Amino acid sequence: MSVANRTTWYFLSSIGVPLISLAALPLYTTRLGPSHFGAFALGATIAGLISGVAGATSTLSLPHQLSILEGRDRTHYLSAVLTASLLVGLLCLVFIYPLYTQASNLFGKDYLGRKSLLLALLAGVLNAMWTASVEILGIEGKAKTYAILTFAQALINIAVVSFCIFSLGENDNALFYGFIAAAALGTFSAIVLFLRPTSLSSLKMWLPKACAGSTSAVSASIAENGKLAFERSYLAGFAGFAALGLYSHAQYYKNATMTLLNALSRGVLPTALEEAKLPQPTFAVTQEVWDIVQIFVACVCIGFAFIGRDVIAFLTHGKFTDAASYTVALLIVLLLQTAAKTHAMLLLGRGLGNLYANLNTASIGIAFLSLFLLVPHFGVWGAIISMYIQVFLHKIGQYIATKRITKLPFSDYWVYGGGIFSAFANIFFIQKEYSFSTRALLLISAYIMIIWMMRRNFANFYYRMKPRHT
Template structure:
């Protein structure tokens, strides 16, 4: 992303100072997670252990869309069109609805688990019932964050967002480390971590929300939440189902160890998606203002900023592709080497989510919630079928490729829908060129084969080009100002 000094012209890219604050938790999580958490967890746990965590989490995650009140959709639709007093009532009723829905579905899943889990999980064990209950408690503990995260984004409160995310991650990481290395709990420590993270998030979130809510149940806002948020439920359900299908078919048709390899590769996917979320959370208010007709930046400035984002993403994707095998072998003690070929494929999700973000916001701005939901459901159904077929034919690499292709197709469809309803923002050609460059490097690395010396030379060339393209835009004064973001 570009950082500009005061002398920048009107047509040059401008980046919201929130970006570094939204990115800060990701930087900390990546450095500590990759350097500390991955070596420790893979030392104490085997692929089959991670496979157990993955399948139980995938089943429990169905609670999230079923209990969803469409917080992001509701806030994006009503926040800018509502006065201050109405916003306070909206937030309270949204929090109340979210907590009530989540509690009902968590209890229902717990009651059904003894009958359902043995039929879904290959080589089922009795202790999986207790593990599943802990996963559900972790989801319930994180309920508040589902509402406050989109609120902080819309209110441009990146410091609060970064603080909450960092506290969550630190609590989860500490619980995992103590559980594995001190208390010797084994895989149980992985199920306790989300509970600790959720509880810490609640403590911080209550402080943030206390000044922004009015304790007034409202029939009006209850109806608006249903109207704006209800269409998000089937879409979210299909999205989670599509993301869970791969884990289900891998453990049924292959084994839990292979699922563990796959799940480990998804941990790096989580890092990529989190970086993309920092970009999305920074640019979402900008696009909402642009589409609402009162932009702080011209469309040309927005397009230039986005182009620079894709330049940085392209460089990052090439570096990940070149060195994923060496890094994963070193960090996982050689246990998870098979995950290396999958990691660069997951990186393409950065392109998918980045490309689809402005068009999703436009469809929400013009109140096409229902169309957005049901058209996305059709794409998710196609993705589920594609993942199942690709897993059957090509194994774990087929599942990974199909999941990424489904995400690209979904966001491509949102582009066509947004343009149909008059979206003034077009498809970013820089994203297409960047994807092509990363794909070419992937083919050379994993199909042709490159020695380490060639990889180092290519990495040096990539970094040189990136520096030449971005160096004129940086200044120490501009970097310092970026950290003075609103709370």
């Protein structure tokens, strides 16, 4: 499948899934409030810690092994990858459950009820194989399969949550049941797509290959997901579930935007890895696509800075309006995360995935320590500041690391320019109470200016993505 077709399918799924979830949000918020979403945010984080660590087990071995293996060897390897992810997921469950219980007893706070905790843990284990499968689908370029499955997961999630809320009156755990239903579908899909019967001796032979480089990847995943779990638990303790609910709601918009970003990222991944292998890589195709990614994220940041408060109030019946400033700040974090894309691809394509993962782990570790100092004094803003610390350290590390290989041009002007403009615009409109129509007109004017400035980039991108008829 061409980069154009891959990107199109990823883009369709990445637009469709957030839109489906967004359409359900006004329905959910008729019965659910910030505290419900805060509790689910903590539970989903615990589940993400399990599935993230399990899915990371083979992250560094997959790109290389899938490029050289064929036939039965490839089949055995993929079965070993899924088996490894499941085993690591179960191992995480064994550690996390007693750890959470002891932490709750130590601090005298049971953040989640027993039922919610068990549902979250189950969802984490169910998601383990699907998380690994997403990586496989991305490397193999099976964008259509990925799109169909993510649509199906979103729809079954909404159906189950709605049934629990409006038919069973199960408000407290409705979001958890929907989460489990989507995870179960992902597990089933992973089994059908990639898991094949294999002997114990074959597993013994292929599991080491599946787990090659797992130490760095798993350490990075533990650091990243562990930081998030600690951050949300810490926030719940200092600020309560309502504040955590506002924060997680702001993260919803960041994550929805990130899903769209990942569509283009997955679409260009195989091409970027090929470009990285060149003696003097220029990343011509990668940079063309990534310019559009950065412009898109910058436009989302600017949009929320201008009219985000009104949009959130409309979607949530006014219950989550205070999350607007958090949203802008988190979207700027996401914009910063798009920096140094070609630098990251160079490291991964040249077999330096361990270095990339270690840089990530180090930056997360420092940001994790900053939470202890910042959250007690600044609450949610303390957690957001720690994210800025993490992303700046990680990107600086990538810039420095790639200089040892080859010199890549700086191409992240939209990242830093868009972030600064969004921050100042958000502060300005908080202080100056302009009408919605005035802010909307200013926003449209800003978008027209951006389109005019980047017209050549859009033309090049369209030409690159246009299907070729042979």
